[in-house]
Amino acid sequence: MYRINAKRLVKTFTDMAKISSPSWKEGEILDYILAAVRLPGVTARKVSCGISHNLLITLKGAPGKRPVLFSAHMDTVTPCEKVRPVVSSTRITSDGTTILGSDDKAAIAMFIESIRHISETRVPHGPVEFLISCAEEVGLRGMKEFDTSLLKAKHAFVFDSDGPVGKIILRAPYHSTMTLTVTGRAAHAGMEPERGINAINVLADIITRLPCGRIDHETTANVGTISGGRATNIVAEQAACVLEVRSLDRRKMLSTESLIRDAARKTATQWGARCSIRRALEYSGFSIGKDDRIARIASEAMARVGIRPSFEVSGGGSDTNILNRAGISAINLSAGMRNVHSTKEYIMLRDLVNGTKVVLSIIETMR
Numbered sequence: 001m002y003r004i005n006a007k008r009l010v011k012t013f014t015d016m017a018k019i020s021s022p023s024w025k026e027g028e029i030l031d032y033i034l035a036a037v038r039l040p041g042v043t044a045r046k047v048s049c050g051i052s053h054n055l056l057i058t059l060k061g062a063p064g065k066r067p068v069l070f071s072a073h074m075d076t077v078t079p080c081e082k083v084r085p086v087v088s089s090t091r092i093t094s095d096g097t098t099i100l101g102s103d104d105k106a107a108i109a110m111f112i113e114s115i116r117h118i119s120e121t122r123v124p125h126g127p128v129e130f131l132i133s134c135a136e137e138v139g140l141r142g143m144k145e146f147d148t149s150l151l152k153a154k155h156a157f158v159f160d161s162d163g164p165v166g167k168i169i170l171r172a173p174y175h176s177t178m179t180l181t182v183t184g185r186a187a188h189a190g191m192e193p194e195r196g197i198n199a200i201n202v203l204a205d206i207i208t209r210l211p212c213g214r215i216d217h218e219t220t221a222n223v224g225t226i227s228g229g230r231a232t233n234i235v236a237e238q239a240a241c242v243l244e245v246r247s248l249d250r251r252k253m254l255s256t257e258s259l260i261r262d263a264a265r266k267t268a269t270q271w272g273a274r275c276s277i278r279r280a281l282e283y284s285g286f287s288i289g290k291d292d293r294i295a296r297i298a299s300e301a302m303a304r305v306g307i308r309p310s311f312e313v314s315g316g317g318s319d320t321n322i323l324n325r326a327g328i329s330a331i332n333l334s335a336g337m338r339n340v341h342s343t344k345e346y347i348m349l350r351d352l353v354n355g356t357k358v359v360l361s362i363i364e365t366m367r
């Protein structure tokens, strides 16, 4: 039902893939997107976010339809310098030395092609907003700092999941981080080790007692980094580790955190050391029902263009978590990207086309 200009879509994607855009250095890709959407009826504004910007694009649209928001992020993980996209008859890869950046430029290419398609063919639509965030890959920073009162839409479709187009993420976890800092007592390691309390040993003992890995079907924990000590001839006075806890269930995240707190404090005390704990909530989880309006619109829009929706749960966070927290009903949809965050990343051409159809279909389905 939509005749997608696949050649132009692929060119938009590969143009953007070639632009290096690590987190906080999105200036060049932002200018590319701004130039691409300079069309009648389209307004775009940069919204400052620290040393970078988020980008809000708006199509005015006819009254009577609910406003809808689409979102994707423009930063990528590394290595993302001098990406050379290789286009075959079915897929696009990098040359194997870098990521491709389909996470999440595939979504942005779909948005740009949808905007062009609308301006050429006059697809009937209400108010449409596209929010392109910066610094997503470094803790959702762009979206966290975006003032959502600038948005009209109360329903949002974030295209930032991997796999073939059709996947709908209904649930994503709560996520907290904890820093455990053990303070022991320094002493000369050769002359008077008895006087010392080795913080590295204490921390090692603590870590062996912590819940780790998959805790249950909706909860995980992981010690990610560890540091400490000054030299081999000093009994280490300090050691620290940073860990994370995730759960689809907020209470389980909190109870896992208290297990960790108790184990850390108790073990440190047994050694005569101290353990201080800093905790931060990185983002809140969300849970959307299959029958919620936002999920119904997504699956109906997919069915209209011949794509079978599949409902899934994610173990990762995205800008979707932040939007839901801000009171905007948001779900995460797959944008076709595969093997993301690796030099084996690729995207199928048909997913680029299908994703564009889904964007257009959601815009028409919105009511």
Ligand SMILES: [Zn+2]
Pocket (backbone or CB within 6 Å): 073, 103, 104, 136, 160
């Ligand atoms: Zn992403």
